[in-house]
Amino acid sequence: MPIIKAEVDKEQKTAFRNLAKSQGMTETELLRQMINQATDAAVVDSEEKIERNNRTTISFTEQEFNRLIQRSRADGFSKHTAWIVGLVRTVLFRQPSFSTSEIDVLRESNREIAAIGRNLNQIARAINADFRDESRIKRAEIKAIADSFAVHKKQVFRLIDQSLNRWSVDDE
Numbered sequence: 001m002p003i004i005k006a007e008v009d010k011e012q013k014t015a016f017r018n019l020a021k022s023q024g025m026t027e028t029e030l031l032r033q034m035i036n037q038a039t040d041a042a043v044v045d046s047e048e049k050i051e052r053n054n055r056t057t058i059s060f061t062e063q064e065f066n067r068l069i070q071r072s073r074a075d076g077f078s079k080h081t082a083w084i085v086g087l088v089r090t091v092l093f094r095q096p097s098f099s100t101s102e103i104d105v106l107r108e109s110n111r112e113i114a115a116i117g118r119n120l121n122q123i124a125r126a127i128n129a130d131f132r133d134e135s136r137i138k139r140a141e142i143k144a145i146a147d148s149f150a151v152h153k154k155q156v157f158r159l160i161d162q163s164l165n166r167w168s169v170d171d172e
Helices: 010-022 027-043 062-074 080-093 100-129 139-164
Strands: none
Touching (some): 010 027, 062 080, 080 139
16 A cells, blocks of 8 residues: 655644544544545535535425335335435445345345355365265255355345336336
């Protein structure tokens, strides 16, 4: 990783160390955060000022707001603001934004994949121990593992597709 160095006098070093401690950070973390803020600010178009808190207020009619609440809950979001943020991020970056229930499914999928990986390790150990012992490893067992991967792969693809297409008008 590239390194940035700067020489400062003793008072500046002490002040920087104290600032980092007051923020509950190491000096490296504070410096990295400051560099990120400076470089992010440089990217922003100079004509377009961004509010410090990066918040936007949106007003809805009562009917729009009620529909927003219904839709966000139907899509599995416990907070309508999370649904709106997901909408904006998906439209801007075309990356999935998952609801809490979808994240739970993905976590479960990861747990299953980890279990499948452990099974594969056991099979590999058995093969390495005695590759002639065909009774230990059956083709059906390997196929069952492959089928498990296929099921989880379909679940993950479905969730990603669902997230990316959540705000499509056609799904109404």
